[in-house]
Amino acid sequence: KNLLQNMNHKCRCFCFIYFYFFADLLPASDGDIKTMTFLQEVVDILLAYIVESFDRETKVIDFHYPNELLQMNNWELQDEPATLDDILISCRATLKYAIKTAHPRYFNQLSTGLDMVGLAADWLTSTANTNMFTYEVAPVFVLLEYVTLKKMREIIGWSDGRGDGIFSPGGAISNMYAMLLARFKMFPEVKEKGMSSVPRLVAFTSEHVAFSCCHLPLLFLTSSSELNDVFLFCSGKLIPADLERRILEAKQKGFVPFFVSATAGTTVYGAFDPLIAISDICRKYNIWMHVDGAWGGSLLMSRRHRWKLDGVERANSVTWNPHKMMSVPLQCSALLVREEGLMQNCNQMHACYLFQQDKHYDLSYDTGDKALQCGRHVDIFKLWLMWRAKGTIGFEAQIDKCLELSEYLYNKIKDREGYEMVFDGKPQHTNVCFWYLPPGIRYMEDKEEKKKHLHKVAPVIKARMMEYGTTMVSYQPQGDKVNFFRMVISNPAATFEDIDFLIEEIERLGQDL
Amino acid sequence: KNLLQNMNHKCRCFCFIYFYFFADLLPASDGDIKTMTFLQEVVDILLAYIVESFDRETKVIDFHYPNELLQMNNWELQDEPATLDDILISCRATLKYAIKTAHPRYFNQLSTGLDMVGLAADWLTSTANTNMFTYEVAPVFVLLEYVTLKKMREIIGWSDGRGDGIFSPGGAISNMYAMLLARFKMFPEVKEKGMSSVPRLVAFTSEHVAFSCCHLPLLFLTSSSELNDVFLFCSGKLIPADLERRILEAKQKGFVPFFVSATAGTTVYGAFDPLIAISDICRKYNIWMHVDGAWGGSLLMSRRHRWKLDGVERANSVTWNPHKMMSVPLQCSALLVREEGLMQNCNQMHACYLFQQDKHYDLSYDTGDKALQCGRHVDIFKLWLMWRAKGTIGFEAQIDKCLELSEYLYNKIKDREGYEMVFDGKPQHTNVCFWYLPPGIRYMEDKEEKKKHLHKVAPVIKARMMEYGTTMVSYQPQGDKVNFFRMVISNPAATFEDIDFLIEEIERLGQDL
Known part of the structure; x- marks a missing residue:
């Protein structure tokens, strides 16, 4: 963190960019220094965001409803240019409300996590722009x-x-x-x-x-x-x-x-x-x-x-x-x-x-x-450079670990009180599909009534997860099956403790339902 | 340039990354500093590449035939991981042989140039990875x-x-x-x-x-x-x-x-x-x-x-x-x-x-x-941030300038000795389509023979452009029209002097044909 602050500090020293505009950057003549300063400022913002994203104390998302978010910044496009300072502010605002896909407790999609070598490769790809x-x-x-x-x-x-x-x-x-x-x-x-x-x-x-x-x-x-x-x-x-x-x-x-x-x-x-x-x-x-x-x-x-x-x-x-x-x-x-x-x-x-x-x-x-x-x-350079960095065995280890985590989750909840699995047997991939039944509906006798209530549980827990920003996992109905959680693990940052946390969090947020 | 060297120097100071591997980066615990150092090294490579790309003294491309290029680096994928140092070397090698799409004399495609705000936005997009x-x-x-x-x-x-x-x-x-x-x-x-x-x-x-x-x-x-x-x-x-x-x-x-x-x-x-x-x-x-x-x-x-x-x-x-x-x-x-x-x-x-x-x-x-x-x-953030930075009037000015350049080119060659336009009248967009007839075939009487020769002119000049790396422009045949140059201008870095250069270069490289 200190290092980051130092680097930020260093860049602030040539803070003359604040009154400049895009037209001062390359290809402007003598635009070299201004360009490097501007890009370095952006990179500093990104580096801080990356480090923060991996920190479990950080929220996965600072969630706001669409209408609120529209009010939280001036997102409108204008006829006149903005200053480079305004551009940096826009970058910060965009990241502030973005979902932290690198976060170790982000499980919402099949694509999760942020690979550092892959990211470097993507920055290079953008720079090559071909x-x-x-x-x-x-x-x-x-x-x-x-x-x-x-x-x-x-x-x-x-x-x-x-x-x-x-x-x-x-x-x-x-x-x-x-x-x-x-x-x-x-x-x-x-x-x-x-x-x-x-x-x-x-x-x-x-x-x-x-x-x-x-x-x-x-x-x-x-x-x-x-x-x-x-x-x-x-x-x-x-x-x-x-x-x-x-x-x-x-x-x-x-x-x-x-x-x-x-x-x-x-x-x-x-x-x-x-x-x-x-x-x-x-x-x-x-x-x-x-x-x-x-x-x-x-x-x-x-x-x-x-x-x-x-x-x-x-x-x-x-x-x-x-x-x-x-x-x-x-x-x-x-x-x-x-x-x-x-x-x-x-x-x-x-x-x-x-x-x-x-x-x-x-x-x-x-x-x-x-x-x-x-x-x-x-799209190739990211994959190639990551393969280079990890080797085939590195990818193998990463994939095996995700499957291990999902097996751990499956073993943990399959006989746990309040949980029901959506399909029988051990998952073949990292998909673990399950219902969480809060105490209030766990012993309901009327099956239809129970189903109706259960259908509403996952959406409410998910909405609360997003409001607290602690974790994110997907849910859905399927055929005659009411809403269930579909946990998938592809995030290389996740650990056994994060799986434990997910379960605790579901129970904490669903307690009163 | 000095600044860049200073920054490079600064980063070399914590050059301990050379013996590290991807597994030392985030999400590894205590991976923060190593990650920032690694990413900063990559950024330094990219910043140097960017500044170089805009320099007219630099080659647009360091061209090698596929078989040669395959030999110039070890591009193969291995089972074992490479060091982070090797990853940086791979990044440098990739850029060394890449085409410099930001180069003011790169006219080869409808998409040319590299916008600094757009690039910053793309780096942020990669980092958000959603x-x-x-x-x-x-x-x-x-x-x-x-x-x-x-x-x-x-x-x-x-x-x-x-x-x-x-x-x-x-x-x-x-x-x-x-x-x-x-x-x-x-x-x-x-x-x-x-x-x-x-x-x-x-x-x-x-x-x-x-x-x-x-x-x-x-x-x-x-x-x-x-x-x-x-x-x-x-x-x-x-x-x-x-x-x-x-x-x-x-x-x-x-x-x-x-x-x-x-x-x-x-x-x-x-x-x-x-x-x-x-x-x-x-x-x-x-x-x-x-x-x-x-x-x-x-x-x-x-x-x-x-x-x-x-x-x-x-x-x-x-x-x-x-x-x-x-x-x-x-x-x-x-x-x-x-x-x-x-x-x-x-x-x-x-x-x-x-x-x-x-x-x-x-x-x-x-x-x-x-x-x-x-x-x-x-794909949206690049466009949105650029629009923010330029305003609608900034995009307008950029587009108007490209059309001005193409009009300049058209006016310059339409009556110039050795040039023939492919279609009549002023181009509506920045496309200027023309033949260059080297002195040796300029006065050929046999029309079929002349056409046959002319067909080979553009490919040879283009190949020479790539070998010298001075500029790049597209050519093609169309229907019964033999190979002609299709110049398009979308590169905001191009100037009137670059258009002059292109014409001189075509004449220099085609002189002996």
């Missing part, structure tokens, strides 16, 4: 994407890491790209002749899938209600026998099954579909097998847990989001594809203003033609 | 998106800034979202009943459109060849009378025209479609009018140039990428939509694990249901 579409404009980043995707394919188990892949803005887009590839693979004429040239397609997935899969039918498939017809559901898992029956049904109705998305780590329960059995069916009926491992794919890096994805090497494509379980700063999502060349063939449009064929270097490094997007944000 | 889907996890950023989108809609000319919108990962995705909205608006049943419930749709756009529009048909429309049939082309502009004729033709063939994408600033020529006339036709035939202003939308901020988009207020949706002409760091693309509520209705899936309806705050701020993506990167 685009992934060609080797010409991102030589190093394009090579690092190549190196990293190859490594990820090796880990999946494709021989010599052969295949293809791309980083996309998130799991939804990665899954969408996989569906496009599947459609193109089965009906290459779709590229020239369009949707009307292909029969009515149908895709299969487990019901408890992430947000993205629900949205894809909207985009370009058959109808969502038809998809619902063939959704399969059992504790959030695809059951192979059911899958086969549904495929046959769909065929009989005149649909063409073209895509099965098996989920490795469902969003709510963290369940893993049985990949080997599913791949047998996919092979039998010649259907593209996709593994949506946005959440669970990272378990491939753990020798202790990778058996949960046994069979993944049989998939045609895999989505794997390092920004979730591996704590890479947002956004970082990869789509890995087994067949080489397919992505290029599927998406290539030869936009000649970008992908000139007479360039003076090896064009196979121009990746822009592999995706629907033209510009792509540089 | 997701845009709910107010709960991004309270300030969600409010700032709300404030900024409203301001952008006011500038478009929608009364009181009413309407809707979202920031997406880029122009291709923004345009895709617009198409989905158009389809849903005309056929709301598509959401429930799928593609097979709607007739064969057809969309219209000018031929010289950006990369993204060519890709969209692949995704979910009718075939691309059918689309090609109805593509319109004349100097890259939609001609209203042609458009109407094509619409009638398509209807006669049984297609349903549902979407016209007028381009405000084409990628190659920078041409603006006549929006008022196009909107008349769209109204007459009840077709969704989209304006793809990814490149040209920013001209709305210039009182001198916004007439080029007259009629934009009649559009149903507008794509506008502040990461291009406004120099906001990548990525920053907005889709603005005139009708309120439509986005939510079109995309809403009620993923209950994210968008609980019993939360304790105003749910209208949960934006995640407005898009296909689930997680969305925080």
